[in-house]
Each structure stands twice: as structure tokens, then as C-alpha cells.
Amino acid sequence: MDLALAPIRTVEPAIEARLRLAFPSKTFQIKRVPPVLTVKEFERVVRLTPFIGLAWLGIKPDPASGRLLAAAMRWRLTMIVKASSSLEARFKGDRMDIGMDAMIDVAAALLQGAVFDGIGASAVTGAEAVYADGWSDDATVVANLDFEVRYQFSPAALQLKTIDDFTALGVTWLNADSPAAGGVDAPQTVQPNS
Numbered sequence: 001m002d003l004a005l006a007p008i009r010t011v012e013p014a015i016e017a018r019l020r021l022a023f024p025s026k027t028f029q030i031k032r033v034p035p036v037l038t039v040k041e042f043e044r045v046v047r048l049t050p051f052i053g054l055a056w057l058g059i060k061p062d063p064a065s066g067r068l069l070a071a072a073m074r075w076r077l078t079m080i081v082k083a084s085s086s087l088e089a090r091f092k093g094d095r096m097d098i099g100m101d102a103m104i105d106v107a108a109a110l111l112q113g114a115v116f117d118g119i120g121a122s123a124v125t126g127a128e129a130v131y132a133d134g135w136s137d138d139a140t141v142v143a144n145l146d147f148e149v150r151y152q153f154s155p156a157a158l159q160l161k162t163i164d165d166f167t168a169l170g171v172t173w174l175n176a177d178s179p180a181a182g183g184v185d186a187p188q189t190v191q192p193n194s
Contacts (some may be wrong), residue, residue: 011073014109015122019054019077023106029052042135046137046140053078055076068152070150070153073148079100079103079144082098084128100141104127104143110123120150122148126144127145
């Protein structure tokens, strides 16, 4: 079983590589975050500005994809800018800081219609200004940019045939040793689709 073939593990590094074309690591932090940041998480990442959080939102399968999963994987960029000079710099930037307007424009340009080799194409599905509830620093602005990546995936690529294969995925409730403790007695192998 090769987990490197799993959809999220394949798409995430491709997205980050695409973003790095215009958001170099010297200046921009790009980190995985949950779709909704808690106050504590926000307080942690706001110190890393300019910051781009990459959040996985979900998968929207095509209704008739059959055994081959054809779907749109939904993602969100949470972008945070804290201006060090004027409040106007929050949006327009200055010689010291990038502004939020430029971050949104560049991220949208990078992700709209981008083709990820061996995966599929992406499309921007929305962008909006957001705020951190309870955060009162006027110099900080936050925006989300939502996008999706079209892809096709066959579970056969994971070669899940035995209970050990599922356990390696982190499917911990499949515990053949202890059905009495809530595990599943599943010593049989899964037959591949033919």
C-alpha cells in the first residue's frame, strides 16, 4: 500500500508548490490549518504574517462517478496580513508590507485554471473578507479564498486487501484481536473489483 497515492497527500504538496511560485518561503509562511481557526490558533498564526493557511474543506464526488472516484476536492486559503505602517497598507501594501489586495489577486491568478500534473485542474470558487471574533488589532486583515481541484482516484491504487492494510491507514476500529472491546472480527481479505 502506497499512501503517497492517497488524494489529499497528492494534492496538498502540489498546491503549496504552485503557491510558492509567487509567495516565497523567505517572506510568506504557508501552513496547514483547520477550516475555522480557534482564537488560540489565530493568535499563533497572526504572528507569522504575511501568512497563508491551507485548509482542506472536503470532497464533492460527481453523482455518477462509479468505481473510479471523480470529484472536486475543496480547499481554502486563509490569508492574514498585519501592516507595520499605515492602516491603508493593510490593503494596498507599501515598501515594507504586501497588502491583502495583492495577496488575493495573486492567489486567485495562481489557482484559477491551474493544471496540476497527474491530478487535475483547479478553479477558484469564492473569496471573502473575514474577521477574527474577539481580535481588535486594526492593522490586521484576514481573507479566505476558496478553490477546488478536480481529480480522479481509484481506491485500487491503495491495494487495500487485508485488515493490516486498513490498520496502516489509521483505521483503528478494525481490531481483529478484540471483537469484545468493540473491534471487528475481520480476518478475511477484501476481494478486488473485477
